[in-house]
Amino acid sequence: MPMNAIYHGPADLPVVIPVFPLPGALLLPRGQMPLNIFEPRYIEMVDDALASRHRLIGMIQPDSAHPGPEEKPNLFRIGCVGRITQIAESGDGRYLMQLTGVSRFRIEEELEVGTLYRQCRVTYAPFADDFVARKGEEQVDRKALLRALSEFLTANNLKADWEGIENAPNEALVNALAMMSPYGSAEKQALLEAPDLKTRAEILIAVTEIELAKNRTDGETPLQ
Known part of the structure; x- marks a missing residue:
């Protein structure tokens, strides 16, 4: 996937994405979210995203009304996937980066994976309008x-x-x-x-x- 990627619709995005659960974090299409990444599992997530074609990460909130286990909290079903558009190394093991929102997604299934971070199979179909800038x-x-x-x-x-x-x-x-x-x-x-x-x-x-x-x-x- 080239730099300055343009996504025209749901078919342009992968159906399996890494997800980053973060309470109170809201990413929206074409919005920009700065992130300070320091936990080992999310360092791994960023490394893997950078090595992939798409450089995408799904931002999603834990469902505080139905928390589940502390180590793996339940998630809301809807989040927003963003592309890594800026990144810098801090010098002390952290990443300072920016995600630019692409489209909302709905989780269809959380996968059993060997990575430290969580991954989900998602659909973007209900949010096709997210690909149309300034719609409405x-x-x-x-x-x-x-x-x-x-x-x-x-x-x-x-x-x-x-x-x-x-x-x-x-x-x-x-x-x-x-x-x-x-x-x-x-x-x-x-x-x-x-x-x-x-x-x-x-x-x-x-x-x-x-x-x-x-x-x-x-x-x-x-x-x-």
């Missing part, structure tokens, strides 16, 4: 999204690069905000599993409004 972004309520973001930043005394935010296309904006959001595993999974960009934006707005409501004192005037 014209349906996103951008004003409502930016309003919720502004209120969240104000309530938490945070700042943002508003010039960059205002210039970002809707897909990049929604997915970046979803990936960076400080919410829990259940909320992150809901954002991942949203059927389209419009719904993902609506979930992000709703979760933000719930969080803002929780943080208000009884005598505080609600944000408009």
Whole structure:
């Protein structure tokens, strides 16, 4: 597989992939996730991915509602596969790398393997739209999204690069905000599993409004 690989649809991706269970981690198509890899099993996973044609790793969350054994926690069924697009050696045995999201997947079967890391047989068929950049972004309520973001930043005394935010296309904006959001595993999974960009934006707005409501004192005037 050449550098700067382009994937046109589910058939371009392997059906068996390594999976990296990481609580609270959300990768979305065309999103970028920095990772600090230091556990031996995941060093092995990265080495094997780099040696393969595709350089792909599936990011997925452990299912905290059904945890299973500590050494091999149960996984949510849906994750997102990403391609290693940047990598550097730290000098102390770690990898500093970046995954760029390609497509969501659904686990069909976890395989019995001899590797230290876990591998699954997956399907991308339910997520064919993930291969179409910016699909459905014209349906996103951008004003409502930016309003919720502004209120969240104000309530938490945070700042943002508003010039960059205002210039970002809707897909990049929604997915970046979803990936960076400080919410829990259940909320992150809901954002991942949203059927389209419009719904993902609506979930992000709703979760933000719930969080803002929780943080208000009884005598505080609600944000408009």
